[in-house]
Amino acid sequence: MNSTDVIAEVNGLGKTYGSFAALTDVTFDIRRGEVLSLLGPNGAGKSTTIEILEGYRNRTSGTVRVLGQDPATAGRAWRARLGIVLQSSGMPEEMTVRELVRHFAAFYPAPRDADQTIAAVGLTEKARSRVSTLSGGQKRRVDVALGIIGRPDLLFLDEPTTGFDPAARREFWTLIEGLRDEGTTVLLTTHYLDEAAHLSDRAVVIAGGRIVAEGAIDALGGAQARMPVVHWRDAAGDHEVRTPEPAAFVSRLHAEQGEAANLQVIRPSLEDIYLGIVQAGRERPEPHGDRAPALASAH
Ligand SMILES: Nc1ncnc2c1ncn2[C@@H]1O[C@H](COP(=O)(O)OP(=O)(O)OP(=O)(O)O)[C@@H](O)[C@H]1O
Numbered sequence: 001m002n003s004t005d006v007i008a009e010v011n012g013l014g015k016t017y018g019s020f021a022a023l024t025d026v027t028f029d030i031r032r033g034e035v036l037s038l039l040g041p042n043g044a045g046k047s048t049t050i051e052i053l054e055g056y057r058n059r060t061s062g063t064v065r066v067l068g069q070d071p072a073t074a075g076r077a078w079r080a081r082l083g084i085v086l087q088s089s090g091m092p093e094e095m096t097v098r099e100l101v102r103h104f105a106a107f108y109p110a111p112r113d114a115d116q117t118i119a120a121v122g123l124t125e126k127a128r129s130r131v132s133t134l135s136g137g138q139k140r141r142v143d144v145a146l147g148i149i150g151r152p153d154l155l156f157l158d159e160p161t162t163g164f165d166p167a168a169r170r171e172f173w174t175l176i177e178g179l180r181d182e183g184t185t186v187l188l189t190t191h192y193l194d195e196a197a198h199l200s201d202r203a204v205v206i207a208g209g210r211i212v213a214e215g216a217i218d219a220l221g222g223a224q225a226r227m228p229v230v231h232w233r234d235a236a237g238d239h240e241v242r243t244p245e246p247a248a249f250v251s252r253l254h255a256e257q258g259e260a261a262n263l264q265v266i267r268p269s270l271e272d273i274y275l276g277i278v279q280a281g282r283e284r285p286e287p288h289g290d291r292a293p294a295l296a297s298a299h
Pocket residue numbers: 017020022040041042043044045046047048049
């Protein structure tokens with residue numbers, strides 16, 4: 001891969017809070033134009049990673065480059081190229097949606113049109129409403145509008161659809177697909193595996209502060225974890241066989257036994273695969289001696 005195709009590089013990233021290692025040896029990159037999902041259970045270290053990439057949190061060790069610069073020292077022009085939708089944000093509640101979006105647009109050199117952005121997040125009818133009168137999901141849409149108003153090269157979305165109803169989530173997905181088609185690179189964290197599967201090209205799975213899986217979203221977990229399972233019942237009881245060729249297996253089963261009761265072919269969902277990865281990560285023995293890495297390069 002050409003190095004210009006990499007928009008962010010994280011190498012051997014470590015973060016300790018006192019003696020607690022929140023991140024250990026985290027290495028991954030974000031490629032231009034992709035939607036990368038950062039997945040992991042509560043407390044895995046996702047927000048810590050994102051905040052280090054955004055320059056809001058100092059790292060303990062390792063190297064990080066985002067849009068060609070070290071976030072720990074990068075300045076305002078660099079920050080203007082990022083779009084950030086945090087898990088929770090404090091917005092001036094007394095402003096109207098339009099006032100707020102216009103206010104933020106003024107911070108950027110080449111912002112989107114405020115009304116078009118409000119329309120893109122589905123809030124045209126609320127453009128004249130004060131933020132204080134919006135529902136939780138509508139406020140989240142304002143967060144997203146503020147995240148994209150500056151035409152970011154890299155957009156961080158930290159659990160963007162929490163609190164959205166199902167229709168709003170689908171609309172949001174369409175919005176993100178549109179941004180991706182325009183060339184925006186997105187780092188997404190979500191606990192909704194269907195969202196990750198729908199939107200992202202690749203995923204990095206983090207658990208206990210370490211990367212436990214990484215790869216194309218439709219190859220995550222490897223062939224074994226994704227192997228279909230054939231279930232059926234006969235006089236001897238219930239049976240379950242994992243096979244890469246379920247059709248051939250069912251055909252043989254039928255030839256041998258005739259119509260099987262309760263026959264099912266189940267392909268593991270991304271959620272099944274993800275839960276298996278996280279569980280395996282928990283059971284993995286701790287690598288010797290690096291639970292709390294020394295301060296290699298404090299920033
Ligand atoms: N300022 C802090 N001081 C001490 N520990 C912290 C601090 N911030 C985070 N941690 C700890 O670091 C770990 C990683 O937290 P982080 O917020 O990055 O997780 P997360 O993956 O984003 O979780 P969630 O899915 O719940 O948002 C957690 O165990 C958390 O308690």
